Amino acid sequence: MFNMQSVARSDGRGGPENLRHMAWVTGGCLLVFALPFILETYWLYLVGVTAVYAIAGLGLVILFGFTGQLSLAHASFFGIGAYVSAIGGVHYGLPGIVTLPIAFAICLGAGAFVGIFALRISGLRFALITLSFGELFYWASVRWSDVTGGEQGLYAEPLSVMGIDFGDPINAYFLFAALGLLATALCFRLRDSSFGRAMAATRDSELAARSSGVSVARTRYIAFVIGALFSGVAGWLFSGHVGAISPNFFDMFASLNMLVAVIIGGVKTPLGAWVGAAYLVFVPELFGMAGVSNLYPILSGALLVLIVLVLPVGIVPALQQALRHLGTSRGDKQ
């Protein structure tokens, strides 16, 4: 006990740091509860979509940001979750909540299978493996049209649990905000756990990881499966929230877009997934409102290049650094 205190004291920042975290969490909660009173229904719906993409993005943060594995099948796992929900509803009349464990199990199985390749292959060749599975998934979702609706896709019933209709954007908003925050907290916990350090070691130096007893292959494998599960659950939410799905949401370009989003936000921090998701959802919307939606793709490409050149760590870490800088310079003056 004595030691703990002395550690906290010798750190010198333990107290204020904790207070600051509390302030952030409180502020975040207030914002979550305030938004429904500020925003119109449509924007609330978009916040819900953002939360869904953020959950998928968190999977990429774990996979790419923490572990350093490039995956081009992330949107395919998203698609598995979405299709299980929609197919369950349309063809079998299953209520949404029943399809969640099914989607979870299928994504677990698919992630566990594709992940096997991560045991012996890494880098670009592994990215190619994921691309191949992604292409096969897209092909199947177009060809197997009796079940998937082909290129037209499927309509999905909004989620309804115990009489609460999540087709209502306000209900959906609270559900997605809660799940999004839960996923974010999980992601933070994972980063700070011993497995999180194993992932970081695997990413930064395989040799160093091996020599300190970390199983690189096992770490990669588990990270891949976790990433697939995040994406699958997000896809399951997406289908009920958006109401209609088609293969285009889950092709190679969708995977690339998810990757681009988390890179813009900051791939090594869970908050980066939120900024990235907000970028994916709101920026095209704003361009559309300004009547220049055809300029969005140009901006997207240019912004990606610019971010890599100017803020290679992404927006969130750059902001955090700026804030910290501001804080210390203010402290110096005092």
Place this chain on the structure above:
Amino acid sequence: MTLDTALQLTIGGLVSGSLYGLVLIGILLIYRVSRVVNFAHGQIGMVAAMCAFFLVPHFGLPIAVALGLGLAVAALVSYLVDILVISRVTKIGSGFDLIATLGVMMFLTAIVELVASPKSFKFFSLGAQIEFTFLGVYFNANDLTVILTLAVVLGLLALVLNKTGLGLSIRAVAISPEIARTTGVNVQAVRALVWAAGGAIAGVAAILIASKVTLNAFYMTPFLVKAFVAGIVGGLDRFVRPMAIAVGLGLLESWVVYWLGADARIPAVFLLIIVVLGVLPSKYLQDLEQRP
């Protein structure tokens, strides 16, 4: 199945395989010298085809002149991509090059879509109407041009790389830019030249491909994907193996489409990749040199 059919399928496969190979050459060349995986390669080539296509009606240029100008523009764009983006990005750290070229790819696609409107066009036929039969096999001049172009580009490249002082400099930069610099090689000039040449070769590939498909901002994507498949499976730091895989992919597709129908093309190619990468002994998966 008759011998004629078999020959016909083989020729068809060779033609598409050669197109994959033409796209791949520039990727390998650029990777050699700057260790960058260039996702924008296909779209740089597309710029050449688009330029040529719009120069002809707007300025009344002969097709050959327009094609030449298109190639020059592609060389310039490729050079600019290196100077403005890639050479700065590689200083930041590894891995960022991939993302930056991805950004360039999206940017070029969006620009062309905006300028050319998102319509599809019919490109110049480039000899596709000149047809003849030889030994019972049907040929057209366009197909022959494709195979010949690959042979000529490969021959020229082998000649320049192995027999000239410039080639020696390029190979030196590929092995180690730092050591090459100390021996008096102008590394920047060599890099610029290789990127420009890579862009022009991408243009040649894209123009030939455009004469076979409908022209729009995305027509290069499947060809770029196949070229990368061959490059990544074969090893981006090698030459013969990835080129052979590129041509092999074309042959495979041609035979699969004949036996199982056009629907089977995508699963056949990607299942094969998964199986090959899954079972190949790891000594074939090692790269020639693992640079830090």
